[in-house]
Amino acid sequence: MFKLFNNKRLFILLITLVTFIVLMGFSLGQRKTLSWPENFLRDTTGFVQKLFYKPAGYVAGFFQDIGTLNELAEENKQLKILAAQYARDKAQYNFIKAKNEQYEIDLKFTNAQKNLYKYEYHIANVVSVTTEPGNNTLVLDLGAKDGIRLNMSVTSVEGLVGVISNVSNFTSTVKLMTMMDIKDPNSQPPIAATAVNKEGKTFGMIESYDQQTGMLLMNKIPVDDPIAKDDIVISSGIGGRYPRGMTIGTVKEVKIGQFGLTSTAIIKPAAGFQDWKELFVVFTEERVE
Structure with a gap:
């Protein structure tokens, strides 16, 4: 009885082993499709x-x-x-x-x-500008401590602007050429002038500025003077107040005086007299410190 039972168990085990081997072989083999599980x-x-x-x-x-x-x-x-x-x-x-x-x-x-x-030019910044009638002045940031003195000439790159009229330790006031009036003793002093390439032949005095036309008037010119339209007018240096050779302006017209003894030249200033930020104070040799 026990022997038969043992043979069954062995048989079932054998069948199971064979089935497992078959399934393994089936799974490991090359297949084109997978099984549903x-x-x-x-x-x-x-x-x-x-x-x-x-x-x-x-x-x-x-x-x-x-x-x-x-x-x-x-x-x-x-x-x-x-x-x-x-x-x-x-x-x-x-x-x-x-x-x-x-x-x-x-x-x-x-x-x-x-x-x-051989002049020295000291650059100065414009601090303020006054354009009141009869008081056209401006203030520079150079003063006595910088060697600035009364009556020194002030110029822009284009041309003569005016002269120093007042000096403090740190600033100085410039009286503009637009204030020039022969009838006013407090205005800028007249300028002895000549013309480029006509030095020694041309002479006159720039004495006033016409507020209406914006032109300078050069008076006391001899009738036979060769000055003519488009001449460049410069300071002659005579009198020592203004340095020689400072550019003033261009002749626009020459008129014969009332009595025919002298002429007057109408001059357009070289300087623009507006919107300045920097100017130059002219130091002549005797004033250089």
Whole structure:
């Protein structure tokens, strides 16, 4: 009885082993299709993975987008700062460039004048301008401490502007040529003048400024004087008040006087008498300190 039972168990075990080997061989062999249990298991696993992985991907992408937005915001902030700095640097560059160009003009002018008459030109900034009728003056930021003295001539790059009429320690007042009036004893003193390339042949006195026409009047010119239209009028240096060779203006017209003994030249000033930022105080040799 026990022997038969043992033989059954051995037989079942053998059958099971053979079936397992067959199934293993079937599974390991090359197949074009999967069995339905394998398909079911694979589909179920893929569906479950999709349920979990897709929302997880959305969440991860959401936080990644937030991080990207923060980075873009910071980059945008830095770009705005750089744009503001560029605008400031550009304005500063333009300002420095303009100042350098003006200094080059000033240097060229002073060197040319020095070589011509050996004067010294001290650059002064215009502090204020007064344009009241009968009081056309301006104030410079140079004073007695800088060697400024009364009656020193003041010029722009274009031409003579006026003379120093008042001096304090740190500033000085310039009386403009537009205040020149032979009838007013307080106006700027007359200027002994001649013409370029006609020195020694041309002579006259610039005594007044016509407020209506904006022209200077050069009087006491001899009738046979060669002065003519378009001549450049300069100071002659006679009398010692004004340095020799200061540009005054251009002759526009020459008129014969009432009695035919002298002529009057109508002169357009070289200086513009407006919008000055810098001027030059002329130091002659006897005034240089």
